[in-house]
Amino acid sequence: MEKKLIIIDGNSIANRAFYALPLLTNNEGLYTNAVYGFTMMLMRILEEEKPTHVLVAFDAGKVTFRTEGYKDYKGTRQKTPGELSAQFPLMKELLDAFSIAHYELPGYEADDIIGTMSAQAEANGYSTLIVSGDKDMLQLVSDRTKVALTRKGISETELYSPQEIMDKYQLTPVQIIDLKGLMGDTSDNIPGIPGVGEKTALKLLHEFGTVEDVLAHASEVKGKKLQEKIAAHADDARMSKELATILREAPLAITLENTAYAAYVAEKVAPVFERFAFKSLLERLGMNEAEANESGAASGEEIAYVTITEANRDEWGAKLVSPMAVVVEVDGDNYHGAPVLGIGIAGEDVRLYVPFAEMNWPTLTDWLADSAQKKWVYDAKRSQVALAWQNITLEGICFDAMLASYVSNPSETNHQLSDIAARYQMGLPSDEAVYGKGAKRSIPDEDKLGLHIVRKADAVYRLHDRMEQAMKEESVCELFYDLELPLATVLGDMEKRGVQVERARLDEMGRVLLEKLSSLTVGIYELAGVEFNINSPKQLGEILFDKLQLPVYKKTKTGYSTSADVLEKLEHTHEIIPLILEFRQLGKLQSTYIEGLKKEIRPDTSKIHTSFNQAVTATGRLSSTEPNLQNIPIRLEEGRRIRQAFVPSEPGWYILSADYSQIELRILAHIARDENLIKAFQEGADIHTRTAADVFGVAQEDVTSLMRRQAKAVNFGIVYGISDYGLSQNLNITRKQAAEFIERYFAVFQGVKRYMETSVLEAKKAGYVTTLLSRRRYLPDINSRNFNLRSFAERTAMNTPIQGTAADIIKLAMVNMAKRMEEAQLASRMLLQVHDELIFEVPEHELDVMCRLVPEVMESALVLDVPLKVDVNYGPSWYEAK
DNA sequence: TGGATCACG
DNA sequence: ACGTACGTGATCCAC
Numbered sequence: 081m082e083k084k085l086i087i088i089d090g091n092s093i094a095n096r097a098f099y100a101l102p103l104l105t106n107n108e109g110l111y112t113n114a115v116y117g118f119t120m121m122l123m124r125i126l127e128e129e130k131p132t133h134v135l136v137a138f139d140a141g142k143v144t145f146r147t148e149g150y151k152d153y154k155g156t157r158q159k160t161p162g163e164l165s166a167q168f169p170l171m172k173e174l175l176d177a178f179s180i181a182h183y184e185l186p187g188y189e190a191d192d193i194i195g196t197m198s199a200q201a202e203a204n205g206y207s208t209l210i211v212s213g214d215k216d217m218l219q220l221v222s223d224r225t226k227v228a229l230t231r232k233g234i235s236e237t238e239l240y241s242p243q244e245i246m247d248k249y250q251l252t253p254v255q256i257i258d259l260k261g262l263m264g265d266t267s268d269n270i271p272g273i274p275g276v277g278e279k280t281a282l283k284l285l286h287e288f289g290t291v292e293d294v295l296a297h298a299s300e301v302k303g304k305k306l307q308e309k310i311a312a313h314a315d316d317a318r319m320s321k322e323l324a325t326i327l328r329e330a331p332l333a334i335t336l337e338n339t340a341y342a343a344y345v346a347e348k349v350a351p352v353f354e355r356f357a358f359k360s361l362l363e364r365l366g367m368n369e370a371e372a373n374e375s376g377a378a379s380g381e382e383i384a385y386v387t388i389t390e391a392n393r394d395e396w397g398a399k400l401v402s403p404m405a406v407v408v409e410v411d412g413d414n415y416h417g418a419p420v421l422g423i424g425i426a427g428e429d430v431r432l433y434v435p436f437a438e439m440n441w442p443t444l445t446d447w448l449a450d451s452a453q454k455k456w457v458y459d460a461k462r463s464q465v466a467l468a469w470q471n472i473t474l475e476g477i478c479f480d481a482m483l484a485s486y487v488s489n490p491s492e493t494n495h496q497l498s499d500i501a502a503r504y505q506m507g508l509p510s511d512e513a514v515y516g517k518g519a520k521r522s523i524p525d526e527d528k529l530g531l532h533i534v535r536k537a538d539a540v541y542r543l544h545d546r547m548e549q550a551m552k553e554e555s556v557c558e559l560f561y562d563l564e565l566p567l568a569t570v571l572g573d574m575e576k577r578g579v580q581v582e583r584a585r586l587d588e589m590g591r592v593l594l595e596k597l598s599s600l601t602v603g604i605y606e607l608a609g610v611e612f613n614i615n616s617p618k619q620l621g622e623i624l625f626d627k628l629q630l631p632v633y634k635k636t637k638t639g640y641s642t643s644a645d646v647l648e649k650l651e652h653t654h655e656i657i658p659l660i661l662e663f664r665q666l667g668k669l670q671s672t673y674i675e676g677l678k679k680e681i682r683p684d685t686s687k688i689h690t691s692f693n694q695a696v697t698a699t700g701r702l703s704s705t706e707p708n709l710q711n712i713p714i715r716l717e718e719g720r721r722i723r724q725a726f727v728p729s730e731p732g733w734y735i736l737s738a739d740y741s742q743i744e745l746r747i748l749a750h751i752a753r754d755e756n757l758i759k760a761f762q763e764g765a766d767i768h769t770r771t772a773a774d775v776f777g778v779a780q781e782d783v784t785s786l787m788r789r790q791a792k793a794v795n796f797g798i799v800y801g802i803s804d805y806g807l808s809q810n811l812n813i814t815r816k817q818a819a820e821f822i823e824r825y826f827a828v829f830q831g832v833k834r835y836m837e838t839s840v841l842e843a844k845k846a847g848y849v850t851t852l853l854s855r856r857r858y859l860p861d862i863n864s865r866n867f868n869l870r871s872f873a874e875r876t877a878m879n880t881p882i883q884g885t886a887a888d889i890i891k892l893a894m895v896n897m898a899k900r901m902e903e904a905q906l907a908s909r910m911l912l913q914v915h916d917e918l919i920f921e922v923p924e925h926e927l928d929v930m931c932r933l934v935p936e937v938m939e940s941a942l943v944l945d946v947p948l949k950v951d952v953n954y955g956p957s958w959y960e961a962k
Numbered sequence: 963t964g965g966a967t968c969a970c971g
Numbered sequence: 972a973c974g975t976a977c978g979t980g981a982t983c984c985a986c
Contacts, residue, residue: 263972263973275972276973277972277973277974278972278973278974279972279974280972281973613983613984615967615982615983615984616984616985617965617966617967617983617984618966618984618985619984636965636966637965637966638966638985641967642966642967643966643967644968664967664968665968668968668981669969671981671982671983672968672969672980672981672982673969676981676982693979696979697978698978699978699979701971701978701979702979703978703979703980704979704980705980705981706980707980707981708970708980708981710969710970710971710979710980711968711969711971711979712970714969714970715969715970719969744971796976796977797976799977800976800978801975801977803976804975805974805976806974807976809975810976867972867973867974868974871973871974871975875975878977879976879977879978880977882977883971883977883978914970914971915978915979916971917971
């Protein structure tokens, strides 16, 4: 049998896992997240690869032969956090239980152990797989040795053979060393040649081959500047290459034979999993055993529960107490008017399953409607709205596992109950496992369904204390209890209420669009000389750039870019371009907004019921789906008319819209404590004009519209985490000009500059940034050695406190507004939220009071060093409420 | 299922 | 110099 060796870069994988997962602890308070992630990865690799030999290599301490030669090596690297370094002994303990070899060697890095071992394996005819998160490993790749690099945390890996490296870099594996020698690596403090990045380095290597060749042919290099730099830093390059070279003959005291691996023994591993509280992994061990024994016993059937029937419900009605976990199981993703499959209820030692047929049970419905009876739920809004469609009231929700998971980590994209449970080492089958997915989706028989729903309720019940504890440690309890949870109810009411849309209006617009589109199509075919699918970027690209030979400004991975900004540059090169631009614009209106919206109108009520997603964005904003009512056109008049179809649901009422003016820049002024910006807002200045005057050094009266437009773009850029390149793209100016704008901006708004710097620094130190209401976003890549990832995290560190605080503020305003409307017994209704704007429908006699109340509540939601300003407008449709 | 494109703040 | 603006969702095409 062929021998197959797996070498795992222990430090690298543990690091990835540590930053990818929340700080889990076992009951002794040991941190286990890195070990957990490492173990998941390990088990997956063992299963998939079925190796005959396994070795995990670790770094040993700080001093290596590299630091001796070059004292600044890894000098910029931040210290390993204590929470992580404490986990290395645990990992080794675990590997011992698996009977997997691990090794470290004082004076050498894990890289060198891996390099040496893989060289030996190669010489002995093994095939080897190296698992790491470190791109440097690619230099070890050969026909017999492959490298799997982790992607997106640790859940995915990307496999590299010589061919993949050639495809991606047009380099041989050995040239990876030369690549690093030329470009250096800031995270390891390897200098390289200043001014040479990946692009330039690749170009040089494609031309000359190696660092030595580049240095020898320095005089042939194109570009005078570059020549000089190469000549001046030849020694740096040589040293950098040396530092980047992984040793392949380290004096290892371990041999290939020592790494032999046979299947692990579950009984030996289980106690360690037990100690670390890896419950889901324990189950996985159990499952493997079960499979081996062919016993097929499904885990988790030990959960006992009672199915409510007419016969037993009197007995069990008395067990409905406070608090209990309630899971409302809804069929399908869209819960508006959707079937409710049943309700699961779990308490300390009561577990009930109420099938749909038994839901008409007064004891239950009274209990559900009783706000004094506390309920812990998963996805409060879904539960509330789905029941509301069945005319069942759900009140008294005081915990929501989905929202708790979200406030604990808004970057996490998956807040399914089964995944939350897994994070807390509880086993819970996923909905997908129970119902299947896609075409195979079906509702299982009553027994299985009941068990699943009850297990979910039970999981929510057991999660409550632990998730609350986690929220306390993260200082997000107030955010959860005072903001997100009450907001869920407000949003649920808005969704259930819906917004009226006039189908006839959309029909009419659709007819007009259809005519215009077909005449555009004819014109485009004529000019192209051939019929093709204008909606296909591929076909369109071929027509424009191959057939018509228009200049290519930009390419995408898959071919030519045909995006609007490219087409606009080509506007005057061919008469087909304006037609295509208009076709695109109208086509979008037709498919997304006319046809798309019509599909969502309920025929019986003429209403659209969107779903606001309260747990998707990383910043704390809401999103809206099925349909998305947060991106209804407004910028162009043709699209804006779509809003004429959005009307009040009662005759004689009005649509009222109230939006925050410049809320993000006001927040920036506040958190940056920038005197200049604060003063501008306090004086009620037009902020873009003022910025233009300050940046261009002219009087406000002398600001031209171009200057104002540019200043506006700079202001946007500032909020997004400015970069000269981004600004230059946006304004269609050179990068140098963009850089100058930014420099001048920072000279004027020094507080903003200081904020940008400190925000990034604090994120690097703490690992996260926060909003004014303590919403927290973790930035695991903020110290990454990957420039892209790190830069992205840095911009996020600047932007998230601003965008997130704006989200906090409008959410607060919504909760307050709902309360004030209720107290004042107003008939007016809140319908929609569009990030900085609230939309209401208002009876004529309440227009006065609403025009006063809405701005008052919105402006006072949170008191800042600058005033918040809200503009209000109303009209017979959303179109006129501008 | 993922990429390209485009609608919004 | 490295490569980009921040945050979303829907539609269409092509694999």
